[in-house]
Amino acid sequence: MSQLILFNVFNGLIVGAFYALMALGLSLILNLSGVINFAHGGFLAIGGYLAFTLIPYIGFWGALIVAPVLTAFIGLLVERVLIRRLYGRDPLYSLLLTFGLAFMIEDGTRFIWGAQSLPFQVPGWLVSPLSSEYFFLTGYRLFMVLIVAATVTGLFLILGYTRLGIRIRAGTLDLETVSVLGVNVRILRNLNFGLGIYLAGLAGVLAAGMLGLQPTVGSSLIMPSFVAIIVGGLGSLPGTLLGGLLIGVASGLTTVFFPSATEAVMYVMMAAVLLVRPRGLLGEEGRF
Amino acid sequence: MGGPELNKQIPNVVVWLLLLSLPYWMPLVHGYTELGIRVVVLGLAAMALNFLLGYTGVLSFGHAAYFGLGAYGVGMTIRYLVPSTGIGIIVGTIVGTIAAAIIGPLIIRLRGVYFAMVTIAFGQVFYFITFRWNSVTGGDDGLTGWSRQPLNFGFATVDILHNTRAFYFFVLAVFAVAVAVMAWLLRSPFGRTLIAIRENERRARFLGIPVDQHIWISWMISCCFVSLAGALYALLNNFVDPRALYWTQSGDFVIMAVLGGMRSFWGPLIGAAIFVVLEDYLSSQTQNWMSFVGLFFVLVVLFFPRGVLGIVRRKLSP
Amino acid sequence: MSMLKVENLTKHFGSLVAVNDVSIDVEQGELRAVIGPNGAGKTTFFNMISGFLTQTSGRIVFDGEDISNVAPAQRVWRGIARTFQITEVFPELTVRENLRVPVEVAAGYRLSPWMSKDADGEIGARVVDLMTMSGLAGKADRLVGELSHGDQRATEIMMALALKPRLLLLDEPTAGMGDQETYDITQLIRKLHKDQNLTIVLIEHDMRVVFHLANRIMVLAEGATLAVGTPQEIAANEAVQAAYLGKAAA
Numbered sequence: 001m002s003q004l005i006l007f008n009v010f011n012g013l014i015v016g017a018f019y020a021l022m023a024l025g026l027s028l029i030l031n032l033s034g035v036i037n038f039a040h041g042g043f044l045a046i047g048g049y050l051a052f053t054l055i056p057y058i059g060f061w062g063a064l065i066v067a068p069v070l071t072a073f074i075g076l077l078v079e080r081v082l083i084r085r086l087y088g089r090d091p092l093y094s095l096l097l098t099f100g101l102a103f104m105i106e107d108g109t110r111f112i113w114g115a116q117s118l119p120f121q122v123p124g125w126l127v128s129p130l131s132s133e134y135f136f137l138t139g140y141r142l143f144m145v146l147i148v149a150a151t152v153t154g155l156f157l158i159l160g161y162t163r164l165g166i167r168i169r170a171g172t173l174d175l176e177t178v179s180v181l182g183v184n185v186r187i188l189r190n191l192n193f194g195l196g197i198y199l200a201g202l203a204g205v206l207a208a209g210m211l212g213l214q215p216t217v218g219s220s221l222i223m224p225s226f227v228a229i230i231v232g233g234l235g236s237l238p239g240t241l242l243g244g245l246l247i248g249v250a251s252g253l254t255t256v257f258f259p260s261a262t263e264a265v266m267y268v269m270m271a272a273v274l275l276v277r278p279r280g281l282l283g284e285e286g287r288f
Numbered sequence: 289m290g291g292p293e294l295n296k297q298i299p300n301v302v303v304w305l306l307l308l309s310l311p312y313w314m315p316l317v318h319g320y321t322e323l324g325i326r327v328v329v330l331g332l333a334a335m336a337l338n339f340l341l342g343y344t345g346v347l348s349f350g351h352a353a354y355f356g357l358g359a360y361g362v363g364m365t366i367r368y369l370v371p372s373t374g375i376g377i378i379v380g381t382i383v384g385t386i387a388a389a390i391i392g393p394l395i396i397r398l399r400g401v402y403f404a405m406v407t408i409a410f411g412q413v414f415y416f417i418t419f420r421w422n423s424v425t426g427g428d429d430g431l432t433g434w435s436r437q438p439l440n441f442g443f444a445t446v447d448i449l450h451n452t453r454a455f456y457f458f459v460l461a462v463f464a465v466a467v468a469v470m471a472w473l474l475r476s477p478f479g480r481t482l483i484a485i486r487e488n489e490r491r492a493r494f495l496g497i498p499v500d501q502h503i504w505i506s507w508m509i510s511c512c513f514v515s516l517a518g519a520l521y522a523l524l525n526n527f528v529d530p531r532a533l534y535w536t537q538s539g540d541f542v543i544m545a546v547l548g549g550m551r552s553f554w555g556p557l558i559g560a561a562i563f564v565v566l567e568d569y570l571s572s573q574t575q576n577w578m579s580f581v582g583l584f585f586v587l588v589v590l591f592f593p594r595g596v597l598g599i600v601r602r603k604l605s606p
Numbered sequence: 607m608s609m610l611k612v613e614n615l616t617k618h619f620g621s622l623v624a625v626n627d628v629s630i631d632v633e634q635g636e637l638r639a640v641i642g643p644n645g646a647g648k649t650t651f652f653n654m655i656s657g658f659l660t661q662t663s664g665r666i667v668f669d670g671e672d673i674s675n676v677a678p679a680q681r682v683w684r685g686i687a688r689t690f691q692i693t694e695v696f697p698e699l700t701v702r703e704n705l706r707v708p709v710e711v712a713a714g715y716r717l718s719p720w721m722s723k724d725a726d727g728e729i730g731a732r733v734v735d736l737m738t739m740s741g742l743a744g745k746a747d748r749l750v751g752e753l754s755h756g757d758q759r760a761t762e763i764m765m766a767l768a769l770k771p772r773l774l775l776l777d778e779p780t781a782g783m784g785d786q787e788t789y790d791i792t793q794l795i796r797k798l799h800k801d802q803n804l805t806i807v808l809i810e811h812d813m814r815v816v817f818h819l820a821n822r823i824m825v826l827a828e829g830a831t832l833a834v835g836t837p838q839e840i841a842a843n844e845a846v847q848a849a850y851l852g853k854a855a856a
Binding site: 472473476477478479480481483484487488490491492493494495496497498499502505 | 656658677678679680682683687688690694695696697698699703706707708710711712715716717718719720721762765766769
């Protein structure tokens with residue numbers, strides 16, 4: 001029993017790390033530009049499928065590096081051509097636009113790569129269990145957690161210490177002032193969008209390694225990311241990270257005791273948080 | 289009644305004439321009556337959403353949940369409880385409204401994109417319940433084994449199952465009552481407080497309107513009518529599955545409202561008509577209709593943000 | 607008895623102390639001006655009285671009752687109405703519709719789905735009264751968003767008045783206005799104060815307006831009370847001159 005619980009907690013952490021990675025990207029875009037990117041799941045799928053296509057040429061490791069970057073470039077382009085036009089307008093419109101994009105991407109991936117689930121090859125040594133007692137502790141799962149941890153650390157370092165990061169954070173607090181200080185807000189938002197999409201692309205490659213690939217992979221992961229943001233606190237990136245991990249673990253534990261509620265438990269958590277603390281666990285006052 | 293008052297009635301007269309005569313002209317334009325019913329039902333859903341979106345200024349992206357609850361409410365009532373279309377509709381509407389009332393206090397303090405996010409996320413709870421609770425809801429396969437029952441008025445019984453035209457007029461009658469109630473509410477002092485909130489929430493609050501409370505009520509009214517629409521939708525199909533509650537369905541309602549024109553009463557109905565006809569056409573023409581629907585969303589946002597009626601009104605005003 | 611009694615009100619924003627231990631005592635029928643340099647905490651002070659912000663500490667007593675933790679809308683029901691520094695109206699509604707909302711709220715119809723013909727007539731008449739009083743009657747069916755700044759401000763003041771308040775809080779009623787508009791608004795405030803014996807507290811930068819209207823003046827500087835007194839006393843107060851009037855003159 002305790003092994004089962006441990007297994008599911010660990011599993012939950014992995015899933016939660018995933019949610020967090022995706023939610024962090026969403027959060028970045030939401031905080032700076034006020035856009036909920038419904039197409040985020042779509043970008044995740046693009047990341048996964050690009051990696052799938054690239055692996056025969058540059059191998060898993062190459063794809064892990066290149067696919068998210070390519071995805072981010074697509075993101076930059078989409079921001080430039082479409083999303084940019086909607087800043088400052090009723091958030092309704094960016095919601096609808098990204099919603100439509102999500103449809104197009106899902107259908108597009110189905111068109112290009114087919115509706116069937118595709119196998120995704122990761123290096124063999126990564127897949128084998130590390131110990132016979134803890135069979136669930138495969139190298140790949142551990143590897144995923146490490147990659148997510150490194151990426152999140154990297155993200156917070158970028159935000160904390162680089163010029164771009166500091167500007168993004170300042171813009172999140174007060175875009176007008178940042179603009180007056182001579183920062184090009186258009187470029188800032190563009191790069192910030194790209195950064196968010198990079199995270200989605202990376203999550204896509206990692207997800208493909210664990211879940212395989214199908215066109216709906218994105219739309220099934222986007223709701224938990226929303227919940228992670230709400231639970232963690234609107235406007236707070238550490239909150240989003242915390243939220244993602246929490247709902248992951250909670251889902252994992254629920255799988256042990258009440259499997260049919262696995263998906264629902266995170267929404268119950270969200271309800272509880274909204275009831276007790278509407279701004280979320282680490283959310284700032286007055287941000288919504 | 290003066291000239292301007294009379295002019296205001298013209299759209300109402302046109303809409304009702306078109307709707308009342310629909311089964312007679314629909315075949316002439318290669319349509320079929322079921323398509324007309326879909327338009328009326330989804331139009332009701334979009335108008336119900338617009339009560340909140342266009343007239344209270346609150347962005348809900350989770351209305352499919354209550355639409356779906358209305359649908360399951362009627363299906364399960366007829367399947368498990370009483371074989372009565374009327375009671376089924378009432379149960380479905382009540383179920384959806386109660387769910388909305390419970391969710392209300394959790395969301396009414398939020399605004400804008402956050403309201404949208406939380407409503408859509410909560411909608412998923414109901415989706416998963418219908419999806420997972422196999423034994424009762426039929427799970428992913430949907431709820432089958434039931435169909436709409438004849439209407440029994442005491443003096444006469446109307447078969448709405450096989451007589452599509454009779455079912456159309458039944459749906460239209462329900463639609464008429466729902467729409468009349470919404471119109472009447474919007475012209476009442478309460479309705480004016482909602483418009484005040486849409487126009488300027490801060491001002492409304494400091495005119496002594498407890499904004500959260502009013503949004504909650506508006507939310508419940510909106511969800512009540514969307515559940516009603518969901519109940520009618522299930523009756524139309526004699527079937528309901530979890531997709532009726534999925535978040536993409538919510539997006540469809542929003543695009544209908546925007547496409548037709550959020551600031552006009554009939555706008556969402558027009559949006560629903562365009563959307564339903566287009567979807568019907570696309571799904572018969574191409575496998576990739578989802579891409580086209582997505583593209584349609586993008587084009588509407590970029591080129592018709594004020595909707596069809598918004599554009600018409602602009603052209604008319606000097 | 608005083609109508610509004612504020613005791614030791616303090617507001618912190620993080621480490622910033624916006625309002626520090628400010629008290630005020632406003633009598634029934636008084637017109638009190640609150641002045642002070644930018645950033646003195648005037649608007650924050652107002653926002654706490656109206657319930658827009660919650661105080662960090664201190665107490666607000668209105669009509670003998672502690673309202674420190676009462677919701678904004680309920681403060682309105684008790685008789686406190688306010689306007690904002692940046693005019694807050696319903697821009698896409700007509701003047702008539704703008705005024706109708708507060709009249710209906712004040713008459714207890716806010717939740718009502720229905721209204722009798724008689725009640726409807728009475729409400730309409732009251733709206734017309736308010737428009738006539740402020741010279742807006744000729745623009746009754748114009749959208750407020752299309753009106754001049756002065757007319758928008760007048761609409762906002764009449765909306766507050768439509769609530770039949772006992773205490774009216776005006777946040778810089780003449781901000782951003784030309785001479786003629788400033789004069790008109792000043793006359794309107796004066797009329798409301800005289801004719802209806804309304805208690806008014808206003809924040810104002812224009813000293814002509816302040817000295818023309820106020821019975822008493824409170825001066826805030828850096829979040830704290832600098833002086834309280836009649837216009838003459840304030841004009842003569844050296845600390846005030848040093849901190850505020852001098853700076854304004856320079």
